[in-house]
Amino acid sequence: MKTALLLMAHGSRIAEANDAVHEIAKRVKKMTQFEIVEVSFREQHLPNIQQGVDACVAQGAERILLVPYFLYMGAHVLEDLPEELEEARKRHPGVEMVLGKHLGVHDKLAEVVVERVAESLTEQRWH
Numbered sequence: 001m002k003t004a005l006l007l008m009a010h011g012s013r014i015a016e017a018n019d020a021v022h023e024i025a026k027r028v029k030k031m032t033q034f035e036i037v038e039v040s041f042r043e044q045h046l047p048n049i050q051q052g053v054d055a056c057v058a059q060g061a062e063r064i065l066l067v068p069y070f071l072y073m074g075a076h077v078l079e080d081l082p083e084e085l086e087e088a089r090k091r092h093p094g095v096e097m098v099l100g101k102h103l104g105v106h107d108k109l110a111e112v113v114v115e116r117v118a119e120s121l122t123e124q125r126w127h
Helices: 015-031 049-058 075-091 107-123
Strands: 003-009 036-041 063-068 096-099
Touching (some): 003 015, 003 049, 015 036, 036 049, 049 063, 049 075, 063 075, 075 096
Parallel strands (some): 003 036, 003 063, 063 096
16 A cells, blocks of 8 residues: 655745755655655645645555644644645545644754754854
């Protein structure tokens, strides 16, 4: 059974800001066995979430894990993304879809913060 990952990000009016999610998707695809890894945006940028689901289905996905690329358990994660999931299920009743976990609090995110702090201190020569 072919499973797809659909990363769902907020989206920005600034196109370059959205490029980071595409880069993350490329890295996730390289690090995993998923042949279908797509990106979608909740607001401000295309493809929107329904278009992202359609792209997965068009590539033969029989299951889609919709992954919220969001740090916090805000309104998008609690309300909007479940509504998008329900809409997608109605549009593609033969495809199994579930909402994955948002990024949230995780030791690896804390490690990234510590690395960025170290980089910033080095750039500022604040040793």
